Amino acid sequence: MECEVDDQMLLLSQLYPGVYDGMMPAQGETIAKARRRKKKNKGEGNELGARKRKLSPEQVNMLEINFGSEHKLESERKDRLALELGLDPRQVAVWFQNRRARWKTKRLEEEFSKLKHVHENIVVEKCRLESEVIKLKEQLSEAEKEIQRLSERSDGVSTNSPCSSFSMDAIDPRFFGEFGVDGFDNVFYVPQSNHVPGMEWVNLYG
DNA sequence: GAAGTTAATAATTTACATCA
DNA sequence: ATGATGTAAATTATTAACTT
Known part of the structure; x- marks a missing residue:
């Protein structure tokens, strides 16, 4: 089971610092390859327990505001947002991808x-x-x-x-x-x- | 209240495009 | 030509909210 606090103010990256570190490509390995590697941590995994996936309302709100002003995400803005929200830049990129897809469907x-x-x-x-x-x-x-x-x-x-x-x-x-x-x-x-x-x-x- | 269902969404995979 | 990087589209996995 997951802690209720997860949903509160604690930033996700603080909760599972190992998750993304673990999937980072080893030195010399290309990022592209690493990205394509299947990873199925069903539940358990790192010592901090299950990885929390749901973004907090504050994070979503901030992402929505950013999406509202510009649908594209340059890497600079991605990194800044990630830092600001305590997320992995990859998560920010994924969020924007999915958001664009939802936006397109709605349109x-x-x-x-x-x-x-x-x-x-x-x-x-x-x-x-x-x-x-x-x-x-x-x-x-x-x-x-x-x-x-x-x-x-x-x-x-x-x-x-x-x-x-x-x-x-x-x-x-x-x-x-x-x-x-x-x-x-x-x-x-x-x-x-x-x-x-x-x-x-x-x-x-x- | 456990088990099943469902909708929303986070994450992954794949294929392709662009650029240095 | 080649590898890094980014994106769209399709798909899978997870979560939370309902329902039975």
């Missing part, structure tokens, strides 16, 4: 959330536009029926009547915008039931 989550909202709004707008298209198609269909009726009525009267020229041919093609009438079936989608196309994924991330 990605926020970006995802924003994009999700944008997507949801676009889907809503898409539905609105689709129903507007349906309404306009109905209006167009009514207008065509009316034209048909008028042309049928005028057929019996005179072929040369000014009204006889009133047909779909007379309608400016620009009236239909960028798609022709024939293309409507492909362009417009009428939602069935309450299934909203494109929204399937939203519920995956409740």
